[in-house]
Amino acid sequence: MENKKYKIAVFTELKDTINTTLNSSVGLAKLINAEISLLCLENPIDVVKKDNQLSAMREINGKYTTVNKTLETLTQSVAKDFGVNVNYSFVVGQIKDEIKKYIKEQQPDIIVIGKRKSKLLKMAGGNLTKYVLKYHPGTILITNENNTIIPNKILNLGVLNGNNLIDDIDVLKPLISQTQKPIKSFKIVDDLNATTDDHLSIDTETVEFVFGQSSNSIEALSNYLEKSNVNLLYINRTKTKSNNTLKKDINTMINELNVSVLLSAENKTTFV
Numbered sequence: 416m417e418n419k420k421y422k423i424a425v426f427t428e429l430k431d432t433i434n435t436t437l438n439s440s441v442g443l444a445k446l447i448n449a450e451i452s453l454l455c456l457e458n459p460i461d462v463v464k465k466d467n468q469l470s471a472m473r474e475i476n477g478k479y480t481t482v483n484k485t486l487e488t489l490t491q492s493v494a495k496d497f498g499v500n501v502n503y504s505f506v507v508g509q510i511k512d513e514i515k516k517y518i519k520e521q522q523p524d525i526i527v528i529g530k531r532k533s534k535l536l537k538m539a540g541g542n543l544t545k546y547v548l549k550y551h552p553g554t555i556l557i558t559n560e561n562n563t564i565i566p567n568k569i570l571n572l573g574v575l576n577g578n579n580l581i582d583d584i585d586v587l588k589p590l591i592s593q594t595q596k597p598i599k600s601f602k603i604v605d606d607l608n609a610t611t612d613d614h615l616s617i618d619t620e621t622v623e624f625v626f627g628q629s630s631n632s633i634e635a636l637s638n639y640l641e642k643s644n645v646n647l648l649y650i651n652r653t654k655t656k657s658n659n660t661l662k663k664d665i666n667t668m669i670n671e672l673n674v675s676v677l678l679s680a681e682n683k684t685t686f687v
Contacts, residue, residue: 419448421448422449422450422521422522422525424451424453424526424527425528426514426527427455428510435558435560436528437493438563442565451499453486454506454513454517455506456505457478457506458507458508458509497566514550515550522553523553526554527557527558528547528557528558529557559676572595572598573598573601573645575650576602596620597620599639601623602625602626603628603636605627624643633672636668636672637672647676650679652678652679652680
């Protein structure tokens with residue numbers, strides 16, 4: 416049977432993280448056999464500076480011309496350097512509505528968003544990451560500008576609270592086969608019980624690090640990720656439903672951990 420061809424959608428507002436975000440998307444695409452579509456969005460209020468309707472149309476048309484040239488240059492460079500074709504489009508509109516429409520119509524398997532140096536990509540009236548988490552039932556990759564997935568380089572994967580690596584999500588299977596071993600497995604638990612050492616080796620393929628739930632759990636996790644040279648942390652969103660504290664901390668982890676974060680799909684079947 417032919418391997419599944421995943422659909423990756425990259426959402427960006429054409430900010431300074433677009434190059435690293437796209438490169439991480441290419442790195443993931445090459446690992447899991449995926450096609451990439453780049454969607455660049457702009458709020459009308461950021462494009463139109465004049466009240467005159469004719470002038471406004473000229474400004475929007477000018478923006479389309481400029482951005483499309485930029486996207487063409489960027490995607491041609493990616494095709495030349497890595498042999499990956501990227502489809503692209505640019506939309507001026509209410510970002511929330513455009514994202515919602517795209518997810519409903521295209522139903523991508525994976526959405527990629529870039530994280531800013533100090534905060535996540537935002538849109539008017541809310542946080543884009545929170546919005547995608549709410550409406551996208553598939554996998555989400557949030558890339559870190561300083562710790563990216565480098566195309567054609569071996570991946571150093573970490574897994575948070577994932578007991579069964581192979582069965583968690585389909586997209587994880589091809590990643591594991593191309594990941595540096597041993598895989599680093601991290602757990603944040605309410606009770607360490609008899610565990611006296613944070614480091615526990617469980618087999619030849621996986622090394623497990625266990626932390627007790629506390630106010631500095633994320634800081635401890637961040638330190639271990641850095642020491643282990645992990646550049647992609649997988650978090651199973653479904654499993655966090657049974658751990659309310661961890662679920663609440665997902666946004667904090669995305670902001671504070673200096674790695675790219677891969678959030679699993681959830682069991683959602685409807686779009687609203």
